[in-house]
Amino acid sequence: MPRGMLLNYGAFDAGAHDLPDGLATPAGFTLTHEEMRCFWRNDLRGPEDAANPRADLVRADVSGLAPALMVVAECDTLYAENLAMAQQQ
DSSP states (O other), X not given: OOSOEEEESOOOOTTTTOXXXXXXXXXXXXXXXXXXXXXXXXXXXXXXXXXXXXXXXXXXXXXXXXXXXXXXXXXXXXXXXXXXXXXXX
């Protein structure tokens, strides 16, 4: 059983990037919301899988998991979902 986890730039929320096109990634970000949407489309069998707790860890029950040290960059497309995941700990 792991005693701890190091989560570095995690993607925890399959639905976090379903944003209107007007809310594009701010300038200067190297990873865009469109790229993340593409990654999730390729990782999931279909849209219904986005609600599965195995894909959407932000909404999953993570009690019982080992404590995690999370590395979160402020200027990152994944920032908000990483903060949401940190609140799960």
